[in-house]
Amino acid sequence: MPGLLRGIARTAVIAGTATSVSNRVSRRQAGRWARQYAAQAQTQPVPTAPPPSAPTSLAPEDEMSNKIAQLKDLGDLKNQGVLSESEFAAQKARILAP
Numbered sequence: 001m002p003g004l005l006r007g008i009a010r011t012a013v014i015a016g017t018a019t020s021v022s023n024r025v026s027r028r029q030a031g032r033w034a035r036q037y038a039a040q041a042q043t044q045p046v047p048t049a050p051p052p053s054a055p056t057s058l059a060p061e062d063e064m065s066n067k068i069a070q071l072k073d074l075g076d077l078k079n080q081g082v083l084s085e086s087e088f089a090a091q092k093a094r095i096l097a098p
Helices: 002-043 060-080 085-096
Strands: none
Touching (some): 060 085
């Protein structure tokens, strides 16, 4: 029984350490992307009109699930601080456009 508890404890420590390291790497990468995006935003003009979307031949339910996935990814970027509120709104409008 002590061997079993030791194995469980070891697994919990390893899993906790892996989670901690993964989160730290994710935060560090998000910070790098945010700095890189900010630097690009200062040097490049922001386009005013979105590029025309390519015609899709997806079924309506596939198209909707694709839009939902894009919106979730967009929301994650906003929550990480990569996108500002205005950039988020512009991209959201582009995704939801008919």
